[in-house]
Amino acid sequence: MSEQKIPYKIYLAEDEMPKTWYNVRADMKVKPAPLVNPGTLQPMTAADLSAVFCDELIAQELDNDTREVPIPDEILGFYKMYRPSPLVRAYCLEEKLQTPAHIYYKFEGNNTSGSHKLNSAIAQAYYAKKQGLKGVTTETGAGQWGTALSMACAYLGLDCKVYMVKVSYEQKPFRREVMRTYGASVTPSPSMETAVGRKILAEHPGTTGSLGCAISEAVEVATSNPGYRYVLGSVLNQVLLHQSVIGLETKTALDKYGVVPDIIIGCAGGGSNLGGLISPFMGEKLRGERDYRIIAVEPASCPSFTRGKFAYDFCDTGMICPLAKMYTLGAGFIPSPNHAGGLRFHGMSPVLSQLYHDGYIEATSVEQTAVFEAAEFFARTEGILPAPESSHAIKVAIDEAKKCKETGEAKNIVFGLTGTGYFDLVAYEQFNNGTMTDHIPTDEELAAGLAALPPQPAL
């Protein structure tokens, strides 16, 4: 098919959109290791998890076998508000780079949450509503997940309680107001509303909070209020299942024009975007049908894949959640405060961790100022102001396109543009002013984080 026939933006028609999610675990020969109870070191059962999570979501979390999961009609209805997202052929970027490569990006930022997080938020809120619950609780740091969940809950008429790390609550008032506009209650964490919050405030009166503390408060409120459950926006198997819609739409759009990607690139924090984007391609790779180069891009300041350890660890810095086997920097690892945006999680999705361990994924890390240089270049060329998270993928996509210029290869490069940077302008301001710096943790700093790993289960 002639290149001229590929539109600048490919939007699927309603009848081309996915009707099922794809569960990549069904095609993995080595399944991701189960969540483990930190007390007994035994795998968590559905019963163990039911006080915290919705029943249907627990079933999805534990199901390593079902390949295709039907998307409920109500969720397909919600999708119509913001999906399909466009697959964009980056003609302007290609021209500016003078590369023979063909670059495509799947843009998930065209909704008010500003990111792909809405894909799992609506699914988790839907199953909570279906179970007859009154509401859900969660934590948010930068605010993308909290915003997405607020939107989904507003649509379904579900109560939404967000515990927002206090320093973000104060420094990102705009994110907070978006959530409130969607009817969520937003509480700065630590708060006096929970036992754990009161304890932390008594011990550290001036603390500005942490994600670990916010998780602890959200879980406490979910488990101590009848009709509430806790929801989480990344890392979990269920989240990757919901996010598979990104990859399924991408693959349908590319197939329609006979385009086969050579390289697929995604930023990786907890893994929700990367896992979703690559899922159907990874399925083909796992089944031996086709090979793709798949690259996870992480920040040099929080390098769980490239410098972490594949081991059981707590998912939260508060160390109250189950243990997950994943690439981790240790639950106590805190990235440099100069690191902007998301991708600050110490661990990585167990599914992606297993795939990386088994050699199906490459990983690379990039430094912050180089990421913002790529972001600015992309903004001026393609018009979209990208989120700092997404810009990690942009940086590596540009690097690969430059390599194609050297070799003369017309590779097809696909990357995930997870979101927009409208709420990250403090970081852009630092970059514009030349005051942004990089931070690469020393071996000693990493060793300290890994020294605190919990006892390992004998599974």
Added chain:
Amino acid sequence: MSEQKIPYKIYLAEDEMPKTWYNVRADMKVKPAPLVNPGTLQPMTAADLSAVFCDELIAQELDNDTREVPIPDEILGFYKMYRPSPLVRAYCLEEKLQTPAHIYYKFEGNNTSGSHKLNSAIAQAYYAKKQGLKGVTTETGAGQWGTALSMACAYLGLDCKVYMVKVSYEQKPFRREVMRTYGASVTPSPSMETAVGRKILAEHPGTTGSLGCAISEAVEVATSNPGYRYVLGSVLNQVLLHQSVIGLETKTALDKYGVVPDIIIGCAGGGSNLGGLISPFMGEKLRGERDYRIIAVEPASCPSFTRGKFAYDFCDTGMICPLAKMYTLGAGFIPSPNHAGGLRFHGMSPVLSQLYHDGYIEATSVEQTAVFEAAEFFARTEGILPAPESSHAIKVAIDEAKKCKETGEAKNIVFGLTGTGYFDLVAYEQFNNGTMTDHIPTDEELAAGLAALPPQPAL
């Protein structure tokens, strides 16, 4: 055609997109009155305007006859970055309102400028580039126009100097940083860079600036630097021509599904969005081919159509620009500072003013808290966080849909959703906190503004 066949979002294919702009003046029996020199009270000629504006834009400004103006290929190329914009069938809103009405909105906010302003920014920047100019100057208040112009100039490699009202520069640092990321220089106005800025600062050392002063600075810089011209984002005839792409896409999308609007609603500040949205429909109305109800919605705090006077007036509060015949509250009128967002202009596009004067357009005004109630309802229902400006149209669209519920009529209601509210969260915060208030100017306040109208030309 069955209702089920209409998709939630209609995106035109590339070959369905407009290739020409539509100049509504060609179909007006009574043409808009010409711009007039405030000194001589004679119509401005192309030569009079050439020190300030680009030559091709002057030709467009003065051309009342050419019906179809070809869109240059370079502009069509830029459109691909963010157009077509979706025409959305508001199924969720209809269901929540339980109305038999069919509601559609044309959403222009899916680009980094967050509004429709980009449509004219790229056109004006393109003609400046084509004339071999080095750059353009402009003013910005809330920042949508400045952002749009920065994006267009970055794409074309044109220098962009934005004079930003000092109070906005300080209170809206995020808008400022978006413009800087796109390579624009952003100067708080009044500044020491211009004679007029220095004069104002000497007379009023603590001033936080005004749009009138920022216009004066931008015009001074354009006329005193070789290779620069001044550009403006609303009011002018050329801007309505460029913005006709909104209405042309809307009409093509509706025609495709056999939908004929009964009511077309747009917010009105300077008129750039409303004029663009209605243009092809107004053409049919002017030619007697079809009738439509067309409603301009303005804020009760700045009611130029509903309480202003149809007279020659200055376009700028600094009173250095040509006179335009328009509905005006007087160039000295300043809306209440509690009024959030745009739509603060004292006058109205001469084209729309003439059409309103001749009975082709209705106008209504709405109060701020009612507008934000509609905005919140819309956000929770349709998922998009709307700009305060756009929410004026939402408010009236909802009111009309409620009337349909009473009468049982299945009217087709189309409104313009001009942009997103990501940079207006200070106003949303006031609304969320219950501290937002309304302000309707008294007759005495309006009389004071109108008392200062300049001498009227005898044309």
